[in-house]
Amino acid sequence: TTRQPDAVTEAICGYCATGCSLKLHLKNGEAINLSADSEYPVNIGMACPKGWEALSPLEADDRATRPLIRNSSGELSPASWDEALKYFVRTFKDIGEQYGTDSLAWLSTGQIPSEEMAYLGALCKFGIGMIHGDGNTRQCMATSVAAYKESFGFDAPPYTYADFEESDVIILTGSNLCITHPIMWQRVMRNKRNPKIIVIDPRRTETAMAATQHLPLQPKSDLVLFYGIARLLIEHNWVDQAYVDANVKGYQALKQFLLEGPYDLPTVARCSGLEETDLFDLARTIGSGRRVSLWWTMGVNQSYEGTRVAQSIINIALLTGNIGKPGTGANSITGQCNAMGSRLFSNSTNLLGGHLFTNETHRIKVANTLGIPVDVIPDQNSWAYDQIIDGIEAGKIKALWVVATNGAHSWIHQNRFRKIRKKLDCLVVQDMYHTTETAEIADLVLPAAGWGEKEGTFINSERRIGRIRKVRRAPGEALADFHIFQLIAHYWGCGDLFKEWKTPEDVFKILTRLSKGQPCDISGIENYAMIEKAGGIQWPLRDIKDYARERRLFEDGKFHHADQRARLVFEAPRTMPEAPDNEYPFMLLTGRGTSSQWHTQTRTGKSAVLKKLYPQGVYLELNPSDAEKLKVKADDTVTIESRRGRITAKAYLTGSVSPGQVFLPMHYAMVNQLTHNSVDSYSRQPSYKACAVNVFSA
Ligand code: SF4
Structure with missing residues (x-):
């Protein structure tokens, strides 16, 4: 038939940093269809809805097809x-x-x-x-860059995706992996070690629902939480002292900071809103000697103190020697392709x-x-x-x-x-x-x-060039x-x-x-053909003789600072730039709403299939107890107002958000009329995840 392909080739998907390979079905050199690549080490035959629909946005009516210059009448003309x-x-x-x-x-x-x-x-x-x-x-990623540079001496995410399958304990902080990186979540699901999956997130996200345990911490209490966990590790001798002594700098200073600061169990429980027993169990689980991998993404990165939070996670991995070994790592999951x-x-x-x-x-x-x-x-x-x-x-x-x-x-x-x-x-x-x-x-x-x-x-996120x-x-x-x-x-x-x-x-x-x-030395890759033949190549690769399908960093305990030791970096938490108050009593959280839409929807909004998978207009997740107080019913139109703007949305009543917190998906243009103009001072990454708003019946 006319739709019968006459050749197949491969290309990496152009949306998220998972870096799935897609098989492109060609006819006369043009792609007419695609399927997931079963041989590629990243996705192993899987793709999420965006990948399956990767060709549709190319055919949109609003493609820019000619240069446009604004003319004297103020219009863009060809x-x-x-x-x-x-x-x-x-x-x-x-x-x-x-x-x-x-x-x-x-x-x-x-x-x-x-x-x-x-x-x-x-x-x-x-x-x-x-x-x-x-x-x-x-x-999206500046915070991880700043954190890794200071802690490791270079911007070097240490992991390979096989670590999802080789961990005994997977800790996801500020990451809704199920929908933000669906194929990475499938890699978690392939883990045969019966892993404990712990999600640390203010929202009961899709990932939190699927996890072994959800720790719904108070928004932006993550830094205090990880300092509290680090202190418990030290107090209970759950630190891998031999690893720290050999490979890490700053232990005594961190210990003093934690023991003298307000990071005792009752204080951390009060700040984070979590139970003392849950915090103690978390520390004991991390310190138990099993393979622990710690992953994070935008919930950490998009914060006014994100760099220090990322480093507090890195500290936990370093203190327990959970780095450079299968199923471990302090692992920032990257956003874009x-x-x-x-x-x-x-x-x-x-x-x-x-x-x-x-x-x-x-x-x-x-x-x-x-x-x-x-x-x-x-x-x-x-x-x-x-x-x-x-x-x-x-x-x-x-x-x-x-x-x-x-x-x-x-x-x-x-x-x-x-x-x-x-x-x-x-x-x-x-x-x-x-x-x-x-x-x-x-x-x-x-x-x-x-x-x-x-x-x-x-x-991609695991440093694989495709x-x-x-x-x-x-x-x-x-x-x-x-x-x-x-x-x-x-x-x-x-x-x-x-x-x-x-x-x-x-x-x-x-x-x-x-x-x-450089640490990212890829001088061993001679040309594109080598990448294609290998099924993608992770950096570094100085010599093709060293090629391995899965490559993680720091297996030898040597980091990129001049003395080859990683740094334990810490600093007292800062005040939230805009906390809820009487005038604006709700904490607004923003983030991805679905696996079928991408960022500002410029491409995914063009696919009829992807739109059907996410038919909602702008909606606000609101806790039912707050809705009752506001006299708001499901599907009512509500107004959300911050000091910077005011928008309307349909109310979606759900226990996924705690009382006093509301959530808006980022895919709709108006959401950022509300967000607060604050950035992390080290990475200069914006703090999208917390600002004060009021909500009322429109
Ligand atoms: Fe593409 Fe990411 Fe979906 Fe894979 S998970 S198909 S890379 S959007």
Whole structure:
């Protein structure tokens, strides 16, 4: 039949950081269908609804198919690529000349391949001379990066997914794995060791319901909780002292901090709202000598003190020697499909290959490897996302280039984001769709190809590098981001810097050379074919002779600090930036509502199948006892108000949220009208998970 495929190829899914491989069924070189890849070590024949529907969003009616420039009547009107590129270059050069190139900035994404990220960052910093650029990974993974760097000496998530299957005790903190990373949850379900699964989360999430035990702690009491557990480990001699003495620094200081601070059992029970017996059992379970793995995601990362919370989890793993062995680890689960690529190769906050802009030796190494003058590499760090937003508000950033992200929906305290847009002289949005909330307020829209329409590599949450492929032609005049960056380099007049950057595979080979000698060294990978043959390759890989299908870090107890010891990092908890009070008595929690929708729904909202799986409009999870007090019934429309905005939603009455707490899914644009503009001071990651609101009958 006409739907009969004539070939099959594989590509890594373009949504979450699980990094499942999909078999793409081709006819005449174009994907007409797909199925899950049964041979790939990550997903072993499984895929979640988003993966199964990965081709549908490519066919949406609102794909950006031509460049658009805002005309004198204020409308976005079609333009040729030549006009669009000249507009870009003229506007950015004019603004740069008038205000300095530090008035130009970009915001990128964890959704494009590493080769495109590297090109974008190199073009912006080495070619155009920008200083400030960041990614939407600031919204999901920055906290883990900061925590790992300080604790381990490098941003190095230590685990491999086999650890889900090899643990005796799996502790998930602030992670609704069932729906946020459904295939990782399936890996948990494959565990034959009858593991104890403990979920630490204020909400009774789908994962909490499926766990052995749910510990519904008070929102943002996690730091106190883990300090309390660490103190119990010390008091009851459940510390692996031999491991600590050999591999860890800071034990005596941590011990003193914990024993002298308010981290005794009764105090921690009171702060966290948990039973003393449950806390004691948790400590005893961790200290029992079995294989314990500790996992976390956005409930930890998206917090005003997330870095210290992540480190308090890392401390527990280090104190008990639960690291570098099967079924163990202090394991941050990453969000986006290539957030890990962004962490190493985006050239925004880190110099390419996990190097530092502020380190002269690193700058010289990168310049020599690339064959570019060292003085085109800035010697200062970029502002983080929130600082770029502050810079726009202060009139310091005048032009912004947004690539494959939708900040007008997703950034915290959204009304401010939209208000300060007026302060920009130029907003360029490069995206698959011309209808995202951010594209709609742009001066220039550059139409980009999406996943499935271009080549490259992603790095998943367990550090596995996998291939993505072009299996469809992009619609109209849309181009791969890689090609757009090449064109801009040419129009800007800095193409000479990128003479060797002809194809994504050329850039991949450059990245392998740049990584040499780094903890993320992948110089043993010669080309794409090697990745395909191996079924993905986890970093590091210095020599193909060392290849193993599953690779975890720190098996030898050596970390990346100069003395090879990990650090125990701690600090007294901070006051919550905005706690509930009489005026705003509820604590608002936000997060993913379903496994079938992705972030701001720009892609998954285009699939009829995925919409059927999540037909709800905006809804608020409200505890029935609170509903009774508010005289709200199921499905009533309620108003949710914070100091920053007011929205309406349908009331969904559920015991999943405790009294005094409410939950809104993040997929709807209006939710971030409410959130509070606070960030973790080390990672500068926004605190999406806690702000004060009031709820009343609309
Ligand atoms: Fe796998 Fe994530 Fe894609 Fe689902 S969205 S198929 S879990 S990579």
